[in-house]
Amino acid sequence: MRVLAVAKIAPSFVLLVQTLQLRQTVENYVNRAFDDPSMSRAVQFLETLLKCCGTSGPEAYINLDGIPPELPPTCCDVQDNGTSCLIEDAYQRGCATLIGEAVQTWSTYLGYLFMIIIAGEVVKLTVASYVIRAIKEKLLRD
DSSP states (O other), rough: OOHHHHHHHHHHHHHHSSSHHHHHHHHHHHHHHHHHHGGHHHHHHHHHHOOOOTSSSSSGGGOSSOOOOOOOGGGSSSSSOOOOOOGGOOOSHHHHHHHHHHHHHHHHHHHHHHHHHHHHHHHHHHHHHHHHHHHHHHHHHH
């Protein structure tokens, strides 16, 4: 019974205590995906779906020499009308940042949800033990 209780409590604490580390891990994974040429279609899909640009914003596409390249069309909310995507028109949120924030937020919510569920189970166990004790006392009196 105690092992089961620990098995329920441990993930809650891990989610609540390790949210920042979990966020950093996810952001690092997204950063690596952006650096991998074989992931370009997935990256484009991600930018279109989440309305984000680059890993940390459109500035992530600036070359080492400081010259901003033409951004991918997935960084802008323009239909294929022949206009190029400029930094000032691009989505300002980076995909890694956006996903990292979502992971951190939802892992915190899940951690608290698990704690509420565990608290509910403790209340149910307390009520059940009280009812059992009351039934035993009544049976012993009769």
